[in-house]
Amino acid sequence: MKLQTLKGFRDFLPQEARKRQFVIDALKKVFESYGFEPLETPALEYEEILLGKYGEEGDKLMYRFTDNGKRKVALRYDQTVPLARIVAQYQNALPSPFKRYQIQNVWRAENTQRGRYREFLQCDADIVGVSSSLADAETISLAAKGLEKLGFKKFTILVNDRLVFENVPKETIAIIDKLKKIGEKGVVKALKERGIPNPTSLLKTIISQKPTERLTNTLSCLSELGVQPLFNPALARGLDYYTGLIFEIEIEGYSAGSVCGGGRYDNLIGMFAKKQIPAVGFAFGFDRLMEAMEELNLFPKDITAPITKVLVTIFSPMLKDTSIEVTSIIRINGINTEIYLDENTSLEKQLKYADQKGIPYVIIIGENEAKEDKVTLRDMKTREQKTVPLKDLLNELI
Amino acid sequence: MKLQTLKGFRDFLPQEARKRQFVIDALKKVFESYGFEPLETPALEYEEILLGKYGEEGDKLMYRFTDNGKRKVALRYDQTVPLARIVAQYQNALPSPFKRYQIQNVWRAENTQRGRYREFLQCDADIVGVSSSLADAETISLAAKGLEKLGFKKFTILVNDRLVFENVPKETIAIIDKLKKIGEKGVVKALKERGIPNPTSLLKTIISQKPTERLTNTLSCLSELGVQPLFNPALARGLDYYTGLIFEIEIEGYSAGSVCGGGRYDNLIGMFAKKQIPAVGFAFGFDRLMEAMEELNLFPKDITAPITKVLVTIFSPMLKDTSIEVTSIIRINGINTEIYLDENTSLEKQLKYADQKGIPYVIIIGENEAKEDKVTLRDMKTREQKTVPLKDLLNELI
Secondary structure (H helix, E strand, C coil), X not given: CCCCCCCCCCCECHXXXXXXXXXXXXXXXXXXXXXXXXXECCCEEEHHHHCCCCHHHHHHHCCEEECXXXXXXXXXXXXXXXXXXXXHHCCCCCCCCEEEEEEXXXXXXXXXXXXXXXXXXXXXXXXXXXXXXXXXXXXXXXXXXXXXXXXXXCEEEEEEEHHHHCCCCHHHHHHHCCHHHHHHHHHHHHHHHXXXXXXXXXXXXXXXXXXXXXXXHHHHHHHXXXXXXXXXXXXXXXXXXXXXXXXXXXXXXXXXXXXXXXXXXXXXXXXXXXXXXXXXXEEEEHHHHHHHHHHCCCCCHHHHCCCCCEEECCCCHHHHHHHHHHXXXXXXXXXXXXXXXXXXXXXXXXXXXXXXXXXXXEEXXXXXXXXXXXXXXXXXXXXXXXXXXXXXXXXXXX | CCCCCCCCCCCECHHHHHHHHHHHHHHHHHHHHCCCEECECCCEEEHHHHCCCCHHHHHXXXXXXXXXXXXXXXECCCCHHHHHHHHHHCCCCCCCCEEEEEEEEEECCCCCECCECCEEEEEEEEXXXXXXXXXXXXXXXXXXXXXXXXCCCCEXXXXXXXXXXXXXXXXXXXXHCCHHHHHHHHHXXXXXXXXXXXXXXXXXXXXXXXXXXXXXHHHHHHHHCCCCCEECCCCCCXXXXXXXXXXXXXXXXXXXXXXXXXEECCCCHHHCCCCCCCEEEEEEEHHHHHHHHHXXXXXXXXXXXXXXXXXXXXXXXXXXXXHHHHHHHHHHCCCCEEECCCCCCXXXXXXXXXXXXXXXXXXXXXXXXXXXXXXEEEECCCCCEXXXXXXXXXHHHC
């Protein structure tokens, strides 16, 4: 048997898991500061809830199977369709507007490539039940605040209104979306190949448009909120369910793509409730965020440093109880502390363990120290050590 | 189409999701204070990694299927077998001992009943690679600290050593495990039915045993750590992989069963590494913990109170910008704040929204207030309101 994970699936060892948790915690805090509340839905749903909601491609990439009870089930593919189910199923129990965030894994049997996985965390925030431009502005402001909270200083928020594409053929949108990638010539060529008439002037008309009145209102609210997006009439976003605002955020110094995308989608959330329910929201690309944080060196020191601040060694089996006692005292004071778990190990080996784990401080309590209620504190970096009364230890550590 | 979740699967609406997060966060903090580090493994594994590791029953209850690439895959069934894979696969990258915690969902197609679900959170902490009694004691101490952190004041830690069952037939263990449920007579009857000779004296021998030398050492360490378990020679625990210490924790005032169980299992973690790797650990029953917290009323007020502390209303469309500005100022000061998202709504309706969500404070900025750089602050509970200069607002709120 080969010891391996499935292609596109990942283990997160402690260092990585802690960094992920840091980003999640920071975003949660920002979401809640705007009054967004957490929501969790199951990993498995009845297949019929999810099937046909993501186009042909989605149905193909979905993890589907028949369970032991002969039910057709599918793994969560995104968090928007489950949100639509929730909104229909609990209509009377939810406030309106319903502002929720959701941070859970989704599964897609994609072709794996750099930065694309089959199990990945989605990080969504949406406002359901209100159609105002102020709601659009709040959404963008929230995304910006999230990035600021993570430490990103320079990023560009590109905005547009899907209304600019109102009079152009639907298939044009996906092509214009590639403008940045393939340039004007590339777009014109692609439009021509699709048989779109007058592609040059069509493109020119689109990129010379001014913000719609609606978008102007949104931008005005955003200005009050201290956020200055960049209007880009060629911004299209691939998905075809958007009905108004669309936006993407790019981080300066990180070129792998936008880390956040969203917009208004007024015809989706009501699909199960069988009525129109306006909605606006966005998703952070969690893996890209992680990568950008790494590249721009934004993880704070205490997240990359070891969890354990102090290792209490055991000088000899006879002195074990003293070491346990000291461990307890340090822990009570809120300092992450390990005790070496084998009393029959040489002090040298115990120090080596601290070194390997990068634990910054080690405490040694020999016979003399024990007699005099003292401990020896060793700084593993400078290799300096000093003997202090037990009661002064905490001051030294804090 | 019926809007529903699968049997045994649950949605967690905001109120519930926040309570879950509170418990998770508290436990993480305690785990880390003992130097345990987080680990994440994928939801899906190659079937061969999991199959045959949980007995016949486990294979039957496992969610298994063939993916689009014809791979046989299975959903995570527990966190111990994945841990064994991790330990074998990354042996050289992990510290020894490896102290990890893991809080992820697992899936089991169990018969659903009160408190038993098909998707549920497991909450594990284990020490891998060391066989000392001090490690056993640290494990129990950690579990106790976790419960204390959550606010549980009275609980009983039952401990035993599997060694007491060394000379009795294996099938006896599961029967004796039911002593509390079916009484001595019931156990003797069940033993007799299984054809065990001299059941009465067998039971008497077991329940009159003293702690083993090993367990005495563990209890001595625990006493230094300030933890006093109760020795119970009849404690058996169902699973047959335990090799030494076993323990369970029961909470006073919560009768649905133990909320934590664990022990030493020295022959399991090495299954993929093909060598003996000692291990000790435990799992909290997350759903029972949640239930006990609820019954004993242990959730703190700020978790059951609304996330939003202040709603800034919009008095009229003309005054929208002022309200946005005030919202920004309050948020910068770390107070969770919503702005009402539709400027064309009557103030009455806006107040009703605050009432529905239980938001404690509402801010109203009419024309007079705006002119004088003031705001009116309304306490939604007492229905009292006062007009204060904007610069004094924060003092009022904090």
